[in-house]
Amino acid sequence: MSDFYQKVYEVVRQIPVGRVTSYGAIARYLGTAGSSRMVGWAMNLSHHQEAYVPAHRVVNRNGLLTGKIHFGSPGEMEELLENEGVVVENDGVTGFDRLFWDPMKELR
DNA sequence: ACGTTGACCTATA
DNA sequence: GTATAGGCCAACG
Numbered sequence A: 001m002s003d004f005y006q007k008v009y010e011v012v013r014q015i016p017v018g019r020v021t022s023y024g025a026i027a028r029y030l031g032t033a034g035s036s037r038m039v040g041w042a043m044n045l046s047h048h049q050e051a052y053v054p055a056h057r058v059v060n061r062n063g064l065l066t067g068k069i070h071f072g073s074p075g076e077m078e079e080l081l082e083n084e085g086v087v088v089e090n091d092g093v094t095g096f097d098r099l100f101w102d103p104m105k106e107l108r
Numbered sequence B: 001a002c003g004t005t006g007a008c009c010t011a012t013a
Numbered sequence C: 001g002t003a004t005a006g007g008c009c010a011a012c013g
Helices: A003-014 A023-030 A036-046 A076-083
Strands: none
Touching (some): A003 A023, A003 A036
16 A cells, blocks of 8 residues: 555545545645545545545545545535535535635644 | 546636 | 636546
8 A cells, every 4th residue: 555545535534524625735735736546546445445534525626526436325425414414416516615624724 | 559438617608 | 707728747548
């Protein structure tokens, strides 16, 4: 397991309940800005990881749940978010600007 | 070994 | 405001 994925999972686990962040934000925090797709790959691999990774709290820059299909079933991601108090509408997070959690600012 | 793909982002038209 | 293009780099076939 390379350090990159390890760090990604570490950051994702630090996301507070009811908050969300973006792939790009994580990529910038890890110093791999521009390669945000790799964060997506990391999430893809997170599925068969031992440690639980709340990938549903990670959305794209637009606040849209683009990766919901990669969960068990589409709609499961929304359900998980709603369960944590996040309002999801039209495949997007309502009030994304307010709920956005920036690892740069929060984790310093 | 090579071409294609992808849970993205930014820029330009 | 939507549309298209380019860049990024690891994994898959």
